Amino acid sequence: MQVDAFSEKPFSGNPAAVCLLTEARHDEWMQQVAAEMSLSETAFVNSRSDGACDLRWFTPVTEVDLCGHATLASAHALWESGRLDPAHEARFHTRSGVLTAWKREGWIQMDFPVQPEVSVAPPTGLVDALGVVPVYVGKNGTDYLVELGSEREVRQTAPNFYRLSEVPMRGVMVTSAGTPAASGRYDFVSRFFAPGVGVNEDPVTGSAHCCLGPFWRRRLGRDTLTGFQASARGGIVRLRVDGERVRLFGQAVTVMRGDLLC
Numbered sequence: 001m002q003v004d005a006f007s008e009k010p011f012s013g014n015p016a017a018v019c020l021l022t023e024a025r026h027d028e029w030m031q032q033v034a035a036e037m038s039l040s041e042t043a044f045v046n047s048r049s050d051g052a053c054d055l056r057w058f059t060p061v062t063e064v065d066l067c068g069h070a071t072l073a074s075a076h077a078l079w080e081s082g083r084l085d086p087a088h089e090a091r092f093h094t095r096s097g098v099l100t101a102w103k104r105e106g107w108i109q110m111d112f113p114v115q116p117e118v119s120v121a122p123p124t125g126l127v128d129a130l131g132v133v134p135v136y137v138g139k140n141g142t143d144y145l146v147e148l149g150s151e152r153e154v155r156q157t158a159p160n161f162y163r164l165s166e167v168p169m170r171g172v173m174v175t176s177a178g179t180p181a182a183s184g185r186y187d188f189v190s191r192f193f194a195p196g197v198g199v200n201e202d203p204v205t206g207s208a209h210c211c212l213g214p215f216w217r218r219r220l221g222r223d224t225l226t227g228f229q230a231s232a233r234g235g236i237v238r239l240r241v242d243g244e245r246v247r248l249f250g251q252a253v254t255v256m257r258g259d260l261l262c
Contacts, residue, residue, distance in 0.1 A: 001081070002039075002256035003073035006204040006235035010255045013235040014204035016073035017042040019260065020081060027063070033260065034058035040199045043070040045078065048093070053078070055092035055099070061198035064170065065142065066096040066115075068206010068237075068248055072108050075101035076252035107238070110248045114241065115140045115210040122146075129163035130174065130193075140211050142170040147215075151179045151189045155230050165195035173208045177219070178228070186228040186236065188216045204235030206248050213239045213246045 001020070007013025017037040019030075024046055034042035038060055046054045055074055057067035075090035084090055089102040101110045117138030126144060127134060136147040144167075148154050154176045164172070171194030178186050190212055192205040202208075209227060216225055227237045238249035 001077050001254060001258075002037075003076055003252050003254050005069035005072045005076070005252045006206070006229075006237055006250040007233075007253060008251045010253050012233050013250075013252075014069040014202065014233065015039050015255070016067075016070040018070070018073050018077040019044045020077060020083060021046040030056065030058055031061075031063070035060045040202045041067045041070040043067070043074045045074050045092075047083065052091040052093055052098075055094050057094075059194075059198045063095075064197065066094070066112070066207040066210070068110065068112065068209065069204055069250075071099055071101065071110055072206060072248075072250050072252055075108055075110070076254070079103070080254060104249075107249045107251055110206070110250075112207070112210050112246050112248060114214050114244050114246050115142075115207070116214040117143075117145045117211050120144075123167055123169075125163060126167050126172065129160050129167065130157060130172070131159065132157055132174065138215070139169075143208065143211065144169055144172040145211055145215060146172060146174050148174060148176045151176050151230075154189050154191060157191060159193055159195075159200075161193070161195040161200045164193060167196070170194055170197055171199070171202070171205075171208075173205075173212060175212060175215070177216075186226045187220060187222075188212065188225070189228050189230045191230055201231055203231040203233040204229045204237065204250075206237065206250070209237050209239050209248055210246045213241045217241045 078084040175190040240247040
C-alpha cells in the first residue's frame with residue numbers, strides 16, 4: 001500500500017510504502033523491498049499476539065530508528081485495511097520504544113518522544129554544503145538543526161547533496177519562523193535533507209518535528225504549534241509539546257494498493 005502522509009489530498013505530503021506482513025521477514029528482504037519502492041521510507045508492520053504491531057522503517061539504503069510519516073501511514077493502513085478497528089489506537093513496538101496513534105476529528109494523532117537539540121559548532125562541510133548563513137546550529141542524537149534568518153532563505157536553500165552526504169549525520173533540518181503573511185496558517189517552516197541515508201530531500205518529516213517542536217516552543221513560548229515543511233510537495237504538521245513527548249497531528253490518503261509477489 002502507498003499512502004501520502006501529512007496530506008488531505010493525493011500527490012502531496014510525503015509518500016510512504018506500507019507492507020502489512022503476514023509473517024516475519026528477514027532484514028535483507030525488507031531492505032531490498034525498500035530499495036524497490038524507492039521512496040524516502042518503507043514501513044514493515046507485523047501484528048503481535050497482544051494486538052500491537054512491530055514496526056520497522058527502511059530508506060532505500062538503510063534502516064532508521066524513527067520515522068513519523070511512515071508511522072502515520074502505517075496506522076492509516078491498519079485502519080483502512082480492517083486489520084484494526086478505527087475506534088482503537090494503533091500501538092507500535094519500534095527501535096524508538098512504543099509509539100501510539102489514534103484518530104481524532106479527522107486527524108491522526110501520534111505520540112512520539114522529544115528529541116531536543118543542543119547548541120554546537122557546525123561540523124566541517126555542513127554550512128558550505130548547504131550554502132547558507134546560519135543564525136543558529138544545534139544537534140540532537142541523529143540530526144543537525146540549522147536556523148536561518150527568514151522563510152525566504154529556507155525556501156531558497158539549494159544544497160550540494162554530494163558534499164552534504166559526506167557530513168556524518170542522518171540528516172539536517174533547515175528552519176525559520178514563518179513570515180508575517182503566514183500568521184494564522186503556520187508558525188515555522190522547515191526542510192529536511194538526508195542524502196547520507198539515500199534521501200536528498202524528504203517531503204514531510206514527522207520525526208524532525210520531535211526536535212523542531214521543542215526548539216520553536218522555546219523561541220515562541222507556546223506548546224501548540226503548526227509547522228509547514230516547504231518541500232516541492234509540501235505538508236502541514238500540527239504538534240503539541242507535552243513534557244518529554246510530542247503529539248504530532250497529520251492526515252493521510254491511500255493512493256495505491258497491491259501485493260508483493262516475492
